[in-house]
Structures are given as structure tokens and as C-alpha cells.
Amino acid sequence: MAKKFLVQNNIHFEERNVSVDYAAAQELQKRNIRGVPAFFVGDDVIVGFDQAKLLQLIDHRLQQCPQCSTKLRVPVNKGKLEVKCPKCATKFEVTT
Numbered sequence: 001m002a003k004k005f006l007v008q009n010n011i012h013f014e015e016r017n018v019s020v021d022y023a024a025a026q027e028l029q030k031r032n033i034r035g036v037p038a039f040f041v042g043d044d045v046i047v048g049f050d051q052a053k054l055l056q057l058i059d060h061r062l063q064q065c066p067q068c069s070t071k072l073r074v075p076v077n078k079g080k081l082e083v084k085c086p087k088c089a090t091k092f093e094v095t096t
């Protein structure tokens, strides 16, 4: 469910399975986190699948250039933005 949400919102993420990934399990333990899923956003940690909190913390998402498919990071909640692709210089509008 969480994965689907992240994909739907164009949020880049790295999935780690604590039941097979020892380093990931250690990291949770180090931070004293007992619940999964846990989401690391920069220095912030969200335990449990809290959509509102996640969206609040994640201030950028990946947007694909319609011309060359380069992925670029655009801020969120800024209304309509004109973005210029760094690769092919195509300008396009995104609603954030």
C-alpha cells in the first residue's frame, strides 16, 4: 500500500526489507524504532504509513521531462511551475 502510494505520487524511494537486510534492521534499532513500515526522509523518521505526514515532509518529487524522459526534482505545493529540463532545455508546466 505504501509502495503504491509512493509510486503514485512520483516519490523516489529505496525499499529495504528489515527481515532480510541486517544493516537496515540495525539502523532501526539504533534509532529506537520498533514499528514498520518506517520512512526516512532526510533526518526525519515517520513510523507507520502516515500519508499526510509523508507528503508534508517530502518537499520534492520527481517529474519526467515530456521530451527526453529525464527525471528532475520539482518542489511541491508551489502551484503551477514552469520547469526547464536540464538536459534538453524543454520548458514545461507542472502543477505542484
Ligand SMILES: [Zn+2]
Pocket (backbone or CB within 6 Å): 065, 066, 067, 068, 069, 070, 085, 086, 087, 088, 089, 090
Ligand atoms: Zn528533457
